[in-house]
Structure formats: structure tokens, C-alpha cells
Amino acid sequence: MAITILQQAPSPSEARIRHTQQNVTVHITPASKAFQNAGTLYIADESLYFFSEASNSGFAIPYPSIIIHAIARESHVGPSIYCQLEGSLGSFGSAHTSTTTTINGNGTTGEEAEEEDEDAVLELSFVPAEVSSLDTIYENLSYCASLHQDDMDDEYMDDEGDYYEDDINDHEGLYADADIQGGYIPKSSSATAIGRSAGAQGSEEVEQVPAIDLQSGEWYTGNAETDAKFELSEQGQEALAKMESMLQDPHGFIPKPEEEEDGEDAEEDRFKNADD
């Protein structure tokens, strides 16, 4: 990702600017002589722009370069927006404003052979004259940053080989009953599935399908599975105990404990579905 030097301020026709903040000074670490004059910070969907009329120069930072941003309320430069940029981007100091130069992430500009400390991180602090603007700047920055995501496929490691085949349990029958998309699995169907499986496999426990409902609340719920390979947590053991007792009563003739909650509090109700 490259930082681009600007010769003019971004215009609304070329950038979707969410917030503009005037009278901002920027402090660069490692220290740089460039951009010492105050300028205007533009938070746009495409990039973060800074441009100073006084020095007639500025820069554009692509959001994927910003690995952390934050509000620093009392730093030694004053209340500011802190941005840490990825990699060692060389130095701003060698930027020549008469030309548009691109500074690469891993190399020098090719103009000055500034020493690159490989451990150095590029840090920017934007100090607005108007301190009350910090929250707004931060929120807009966060919003725009979230618009730019790297292609996750690049980083996704295909580790299919690491998954062991659970070939003992046939889950097909289970899944036929379960509604993976929707939410919680109706207890009757899970009981049926368990009853069915129990018949097929003797005392072997079966698992309920976890519900990952992304539409409302996105709570992760799941149930513990008895499996010699796993050590069950306390909750898991509770769930196991309940399932075991359920095996003895697959049709629910024994009255169940109350089970009203709908899982709005996933943390506590994680195993609510286990009882049946």
C-alpha cells in the first residue's frame, strides 16, 4: 500500500468526503520536516487526505495502511488522533512536493537513501485546533476504515487436512432435522434425533447442531459432544449429563425443567438447549 503525495486538496467530485477538519497539524514519527504547516484533514471513503494550503502539499493514506487508529487525549503533542501505519514506509522527509511521488511500503522512494530502521513504525498524530472534533474524526475514520477490507481469501489458510474425520458418527440424520440457519433447534427434533441415534449406536451421545443465526444477534450457541478426544468443560459436563438423562426418556414423558428463554443472553444460556 502506498502513500501518495498530493499537489492539491481533494475535491468533493473525486472523493466522497465524510468529514473535513481544518487547522490540523500533523506530527510524523520518525520525525520529518515535511508537512510542518497546519492543514486540513479530509476523511473520505476512498482515503484519508491531508492537505496544507500553506505548504501547498499534502498526502493521501489508503485505509488498509492504517493498522491502528485511536484518540490520544493527552499525548505530548496534545489531544490528537493517532494512526499507526503498516510497515516501514521510509520517511516523509524526502518527499519533494514539486512532483507526485509514491512512497512504497517496503522500499525507499529512490530519491534519498534514508536509512530504514526495519523496526520503525510510521506513526502519525493529527492535532486539530478544535479539540472537540476528536470524537467525530475518530468515528468517521473508523467508519471509512471498515469500508476497506483486504481480500480474506489471500489470508485464509486452507487447513482442511487438520480436520479429523468424525466418521463414527453419521451426522446426516441429525442435520436433516436441524435448522442451521434459523436459530435454535426445536427440542422435539433434537430429541428425535438423539433417540434415533441412540438406537443406532447404543450409548454413544450425539450432538445438537449449533445455531449461528446471523440475522438477529449473531449469537453463537453450541452443545458439548461426548467425545473421548475432548475434555469437557464444566458446562459441557452438565450438558452431557442432561443429554444422558434424555436418552432414557427420548419421547419426553418425564417432565422437563422450564426452558423458556430464547437465548438472548448467549453467554448464560449457551447450554439451555441441552436440557430436554
Next chain:
Amino acid sequence: MGTLDSIRSNPEAVLFYSFFKTLVGQPVTVELKNDLAITGVLVSVDQFLNIKLDNIKVVDEERYPHMLAVKNCFIRGSVVRYVQLPAPSVDTALLQDAARRERQQPATGARK
């Protein structure tokens, strides 16, 4: 390729998004790919696994003096190497289970 496609082709992202949501409010330590490590309370996580932390403390704070004054921060998901969690918050058996099942039958329709 749209964002949702990325998520669908990476079923673990969906799972971990849901998982991290259960950790909101807990202290975590996020280690970035550039070796920076930050401890803080997990405020929120989004579908890209961008992380917001509160009350942060940088592990090697002398190296980042500018961050001494930072209380809350937004960390880009793609630069995270590890997220260290409080052990009692994680049921690894469950997580392994869910990850395996998620692969077999990924949740679809991640509409938000």
C-alpha cells in the same frame, strides 16, 4: 468480489465473528503482525474482525510513546496475528466442534 463472498468462502470468519461477540466486555490481548501487543477490554468486533479495545495498555510501551495517551483504539482485522483470551471464556471443545460443523455446512445469508 464482495465482502459477503469473502466471508462465505471463509466460514471460520463467520464463526469467529460470532465467537468474539461473546467476548465483548472481557480483557483480551491482541498481538499484531508487526509484533505490537495491546491489552484492553473488547468493546466490539465487526464482521471483518476489526477490533475495538478500551482502556488499552501497550505491552512494549516505551517503543510507542505516542500510544501512552491512548485509551481506546480501533485495530484493523487484517493485521491481527493473535487474540489472547481469558481461558475460562473459551470452551475449546465447543469451538472445535462448531468449526468443524461450520465447514461441513456453512451458515449462509450473512446479511447485516
